[in-house]
Amino acid sequence: MDHRARPFRSVLYIPGSKPRALEKAKTLAADAIIFDLEDAVAAEEKPAARMLLAETLAAGGYDPRACIVRINGFDTEWGDADLDAIAAIGPEAILLPKVNGPADVEALSARLDARPQTRETVIWAMMETPLGILNAAAIAAAPRMAGFVMGTNDLAKELGARSRTAMTTSLQICLLAARAHGLVCVDGVYNAFRDEEGLEAECAEGRDFGFDGKTLIHPAQIAIANAAFAPSQDELDLARRQIEAYEEALREGQGVAVVDGKIVENLHVDTARATLAKAQAIAALEAA
Ligand code: COA
Ligand code: MG
8 A cells, every 4th residue: 555645543553572462463453553673672672672573574464554663763772783674674664763853864764775675665753852843844854754753752751841732832843844745644642541531532632733643552542543533424424515515616607615604615625535535545444
């Protein structure tokens, strides 16, 4: 499936060190998986996790889910070895943590160019440092860039922020940069993974900000994110009626239509068509 046409409603982190979770993921309804070698894996487990993950990904079984690997940064002792083990397998994307500026992305892109590759692996960036947020537009424009993941736990730590409200500006700067450059943009994790109501509320908020989906830490969070970031029946129904009314208006020589007491111009029709296309992409993924 074309990376840019995919839904990314639910993006599940799996520690690269946990064989049971790696196996279980093949049956879960997540749109995408982030196989993690960074913060979910303890320092002493890193080499074993890297080997386990390389073998697991080479064996496959994750289709139609998008496979994204989060490697360690190149300022650590593990980053280059992670890339050596993972690049040749050709994951759909590599997620680089703690990106501060475009030079970090360029460094990964150059390393990918220098290695034999079976496919064009794209780059996703963790947006989780103050410098990274301030450089979001330049990072989004860097080579191979295709996605942003909000690293809200690291960001809260760096900012000294005690609430999600305190991170609103950072979230929106990243969304602006992502939209300006055509990237996917997914929201941060909800830590209280047994609190379904809290997750629902945060998914709804992220969706209304404009995120494509949410990063998740536990399988129980998947269905909630999938529902929140998919167009609802009401939205699909409205989209169809808007398109119909607008086409009718055009036939009558009018440039605008009115649906449910609200104006419908060509830009609203673009949104309506995008809503229908998203529902189709979701249906195609779920049928695969
Ligand atoms: N992906 C896939 N499967 C997962 C999973 C995940 N992220 N988290 C848990 N599971 C599996 C477990 O292996 C278990 O499978 P089983 O029924 O085959 O034994 C099942 O789901 C139930 O797990 P549960 O016992 O409820 O959770 P836990 O207490 O074992 O683990 C966490 C809770 C939070 C430690 C765990 O979910 C986790 O490690 N999440 C990912 C954390 C991460 O990647 N962080 C980095 C980014 S913030
Ligand atoms: Mg982080």
